[in-house]
Amino acid sequence: MSKIRYERPVIKKIETGMPNKFGTRTEYEPMTHIDGLAVKSLVKEYGSPLFILSEKTIRNTIKKARKAFETRYPKVQFAWSYKTNYLNAICSIFHQEGSWAEVVSGFEYDKAISLGVDGKKIIFNGPEKSEEDLAKAIKNNSLIHIDHLDELYTITELAEKINFRPRVAIRVNMDTGVYPMWDRFGFNYENGQAWDAINKIMHSGKMELAGLHCHIGTFMLSPYAYGIAASKLAELALSVEQKFKHEIKYIDLGGGFASKNTLKGSYLPGTDINPSFDDFAEAISTALLNSNFKQDKLPLLILETGRALIDEAGYLLGSVISNKRSSTGRRNTIVDIGVNILFTSFWYDHRITPAQAFTQYTEDTCVYGPLCMNIDVIRESISLPLLNRGDHVVIHSVGAYNMTQWMQFIALRPNVVLIDMDEKPHIIRLRETLDNMNSQEQVPAHLVKFNK
Amino acid sequence: MKLRKNVAVSEAGLLFNPVTGESFTVNPIGVEILNLIREDKSPDQISKAIVDKYSTDQTTFEKDYDDFIGILYHHNLLESHEETTI
Ligand SMILES: Cc1ncc(COP(=O)(O)O)c(C=O)c1O
Numbered sequence: 107m108s109k110i111r112y113e114r115p116v117i118k119k120i121e122t123g124m125p126n127k128f129g130t131r132t133e134y135e136p137m138t139h140i141d142g143l144a145v146k147s148l149v150k151e152y153g154s155p156l157f158i159l160s161e162k163t164i165r166n167t168i169k170k171a172r173k174a175f176e177t178r179y180p181k182v183q184f185a186w187s188y189k190t191n192y193l194n195a196i197c198s199i200f201h202q203e204g205s206w207a208e209v210v211s212g213f214e215y216d217k218a219i220s221l222g223v224d225g226k227k228i229i230f231n232g233p234e235k236s237e238e239d240l241a242k243a244i245k246n247n248s249l250i251h252i253d254h255l256d257e258l259y260t261i262t263e264l265a266e267k268i269n270f271r272p273r274v275a276i277r278v279n280m281d282t283g284v285y286p287m288w289d290r291f292g293f294n295y296e297n298g299q300a301w302d303a304i305n306k307i308m309h310s311g312k313m314e315l316a317g318l319h320c321h322i323g324t325f326m327l328s329p330y331a332y333g334i335a336a337s338k339l340a341e342l343a344l345s346v347e348q349k350f351k352h353e354i355k356y357i358d359l360g361g362g363f364a365s366k367n368t369l370k371g372s373y374l375p376g377t378d379i380n381p382s383f384d385d386f387a388e389a390i391s392t393a394l395l396n397s398n399f400k401q402d403k404l405p406l407l408i409l410e411t412g413r414a415l416i417d418e419a420g421y422l423l424g425s426v427i428s429n430k431r432s433s434t435g436r437r438n439t440i441v442d443i444g445v446n447i448l449f450t451s452f453w454y455d456h457r458i459t460p461a462q463a464f465t466q467y468t469e470d471t472c473v474y475g476p477l478c479m480n481i482d483v484i485r486e487s488i489s490l491p492l493l494n495r496g497d498h499v500v501i502h503s504v505g506a507y508n509m510t511q512w513m514q515f516i517a518l519r520p521n522v523v524l525i526d527m528d529e530k531p532h533i534i535r536l537r538e539t540l541d542n543m544n545s546q547e548q549v550p551a552h553l554v555k556f557n558k
Numbered sequence: 559m560k561l562r563k564n565v566a567v568s569e570a571g572l573l574f575n576p577v578t579g580e581s582f583t584v585n586p587i588g589v590e591i592l593n594l595i596r597e598d599k600s601p602d603q604i605s606k607a608i609v610d611k612y613s614t615d616q617t618t619f620e621k622d623y624d625d626f627i628g629i630l631y632h633h634n635l636l637e638s639h640e641e642t643t644i
Pocket residue numbers: 187190208231232321323324325360361362363410411412413414506
């Protein structure tokens with residue numbers, strides 16, 4: 107006779123009146139499959155923890171974003187923000203979907219070139235570009251976004267030396283009503299720095315001022331702020347046109363659209379309240395179309411959207427190591443996922459779903475990782491169905507930043523698997539090995555021997 | 559070990575403690591264990607009954623059982639050891 111599926115005995119106090127910090131139960135269905143593949147088999151084949159990326163979701167999302175903008179504005183170009191996820195397979199999906207590359211360092215620049223991206227379709231942002239990086243970008247005719255005056259002078263000198271006219275933009279920071287204001291990067295709009303920099307570029311005659319750029323923040327929940335940013339850059343562009351009879355070819359509004367994740371401390375889930383691509387597109391295109399550009403002189407709109415294009419396509423699978431009680435009787439669930447590979451758990455209340463069938467009983471628990479450190483908390487408080495040792499969990503919306511900001515710490519970073527359009531799995535980044543780690547190290551001769 | 563006298567457990571898993579006015583929900587296996595405790599079954603007997611019926615092993619169950627009993631104490635639903643020895 108087969109036995110009944112076991113569930114831990116639980117008892118839970120019924121709280122009346124007070125809303126509780128664990129929130130209401132959100133999980134009604136286990137997530138047994140991702141794009142047709144069983145979570146259980148994926149873990150068996152590729153190990154736990156395991157990052158999964160869905161090619162289907164990535165392509166659907168970029169298509170949705172393009173449609174939102176292209177139906178409202180005649181000239182739109184997305185540029186994939188490499189720092190968000192620069193695994194080669196992922197960048198290639200975006201490039202196949204028509205995105206340019208947006209990079210912020212020499213390493214990212216070289217990565218784009220090595221993938222075969224045309225230099226003319228690389229936007230080079232960031233405050234730290236070496237002379238060597240800049241020279242390379244100038245020769246490749248890339249779009250260089252100037253962050254500060256020192257860079258402006260370096261580019262002027264290099265342009266003379268290389269005898270090539272670099273295509274540049276300046277990064278502008280501004281007050282869009284959002285707090286805190288991002289004013290560390292680029293030139294300020296309100297105090298006239300941006301206009302000064304533009305004048306320096308135009309008077310030098312050594313560069314082609316092709317565009318204007320801003321990136322007003324990240325995980326922005328206000329489409330309205332983008333409307334303001336677009337209006338301010340439009341005004342600058344029109345001033346350039348008026349004073350220098352020079353046409354600004356593009357306006358780049360950077361990244362920053364919120365994904366569907368839920369920010370820590372938010373009362374409502376991000377899926378319910380965060381603006382859609384349509385909301386952002388409406389605010390931006392309205393601002394540009396209402397500005398004083400002539401119909402045939404509308405600038406190209408560039409978007410460097412990162413997290414909103416990839417977060418939902420990423421899943422992190424893990425396993426339950428143990429269930430414990432804290433000294434105060436609180437339930438703790440230890441999983442094999444540490445914050446070193448789930449950096450975004452510092453910002454988000456990531457949704458967690460069990461990967462196997464469960465009953466309607468739940469438990470309020472704290473989910474933490476294996477790092478032996480107090481900060482290693484994935485979810486401080488979450489109401490979850492009962493989990494047993496060895497059960498699998500699926501952490502949702504982890505596609506952005508985790509696979510670039512992850513740290514190797516006490517264990518090796520896991521496999522990353524892409525599920526393609528035909529629901530076939532491919533490893534796109536191999537699990538690290540001890541040999542990988544050791545191959546980067548060198549031990550001086552006098553430290554090689556010790557008494558065994 | 560004894561459940562406090564007045565504590566009422568329904569088959570549907572609602573538990574009420576009239577002394578404190580607190581209500582609790584218990585899952586079916588929890589109700590089963592509470593009933594076995596009521597019937598004065600020893601921990602070993604309870605463990606055997608559960609392991610025979612459900613797809614689990616003794617070690618796993620005994621760990622979960624201890625945890626469950628701990629929470630019953632925490633909520634003051636069991637007669638404390640001192641009381642039973644008086
Ligand atoms: C210049 C620039 N562009 C684009 C992005 C992508 O931002 P997000 O992922 O918030 O869309 C960033 C991220 O910080 C950035 O610094």
